[in-house]
Amino acid sequence: MVKMLKDQDMITDILSFEKFLSTMYHTAVMEAYSDQVRNTLMQAHNDKLNNARKLFTTMSQKGWYQVPLVQQTGNEIRVRPTM
Template sequence: MASDCLASQKFLASSYNMAITECANDNLRRDFFSVYQDEQNFLKMVFDSMQAHGWYNLQMANMQEISQIQQQMRQEAMKLQAQAGGINPQMAGGGGGFQPRA
């Protein structure tokens, strides 16, 4: 039952995140964000409770794994920034210059 609660909270948080991202009205966006924060807090409480009871065990990552994931995330962030800025990511840093957006 706790796993179902956790899965439901994850789904709700994800849904509110999407609503925040796609909301054009600033007041409604703030309302969605407020509810999203409440959902995140409740999600954390469910997660902490499950961990405390031994119902959700995590494997700790070693420093090499952490560094590898951090590097991958940095590379992905650079690609996204390049795409958002109109730069072809395969050419960025490779002397190719700017690629206009289609």
């Protein structure tokens, strides 16, 4: 029997892959010697960041991605788990 992935599972996998690619592009940008190559890699990196943001927004709106709330008091930042 073939098990079908749910939409949430698929979008979670895609977001994970976008994060991985973003990390790889970031490293490549940092190590690029040529300005032309660096600029091309930076554009690809920005594309991955934008894709990840869209996926995150969709997941968040559907309740599939819970982000801890951040509370700032003075110079401290505390992360509160979502309820």
